[in-house]
Amino acid sequence: MGTPRETTQAQAETVVDRLEEEYPDSTISLRYSNRLELLIAVILSAQCTDERVNTETADLFEKYDGPEDYANAPQDELAEDLNSITYYNSKAEYIRNSCQTILEDHDGEVPDTMAELTELSGVGRKTANVVLQHGHDIVEGVVVDTHVQRLSRRLGLTEEKRPERIEETLMDIVPEEHWQQFTHLCIDHGRAVCTARKPDCDGCVLADICPSERGDSEVDLASGEPW
Known part of the structure; x- marks a missing residue:
């Protein structure tokens, strides 16, 4: 029997292998055509479904168009354009301020480093990781959203609760070549099977390796950890 870390690494690799078979076309579901649209879509997706964001951004x-349009838009007008999105007033402010910074400090281009992205208004590691991965083809970490939090804890891959600490753990046990895909797989499985309130353990391809399904985990299956 291997060390606890080796055992968890093997568990993580098995999770990836099985979920890749289950969801072979797993990828990002947000719709965008350039890096700025991606950034805005991810900011809007905080505590909001991708489906709702895609509906809203179709007109938005x-x-x-460019960062000038958002930076120069009146706060109340932009907020009204986002009024079906959760926390639309705050997100309108984040978008305006971020676009102003992009114009002033980055020549109108969405930056391509974690440090620069997380200096933008409303942008944390989760958002920055998505933009780096899908906008710049740079994989620097693991995107930890609510599905990744829930599944990684239920599967016994981590006992951490804070997204930053969960990401550190996953980066240590998930092979680097799977960091990006791991998130998409967790999202698909979290939506289809391992839901927050009523997980379908009987229909889960991970049931035999899941400590929560066996009942020997302290993780509350009914709770969805906010990201």
């Missing part, structure tokens, strides 16, 4: 991306 027609009305607003």
Whole structure:
């Protein structure tokens, strides 16, 4: 029997292998056509479904083009354009301020480093990781959203609760070549099977290796950890 870390690494690799078979086309579900649209879509997706964001941005991306349009838009007008999104007033402010910074400090281009991205208004590691991975083809970490939090804890891959600490753990046990795909696989499985309130353990391809399904985990299956 291997060390606890080796055992958890083997568990993580098995999770990836099985979920890749289950969801062979797993990828990002947000719709965008450039890096700025990606950044805005991810900011809007905080505590909001990708489906709702895609509905909202269909018109938003027609009305607003470059960072100048967002930076110069009146706060109340941009907020009104986002009024079906959760926390739309705050997100409108984040978008305006971020676009102003992009114009002033980055020549109108979405930056390509973790440090620069996380200096933008409303942008943490989760958002920055998504933009780096899908906008710049740079994989620097693991995107930890609510599904990744829930599944990684239920599967016994981590006991951490804070997203930053969960990411550190996953980066240590998930092979680097799977960091990006791990998130998409967790999202698909979290939506289809391992839901927050009523997980379908009987229909889960991971049931035999899941400590929560066996009942020997302290993780509360009914709770969805906010990201």
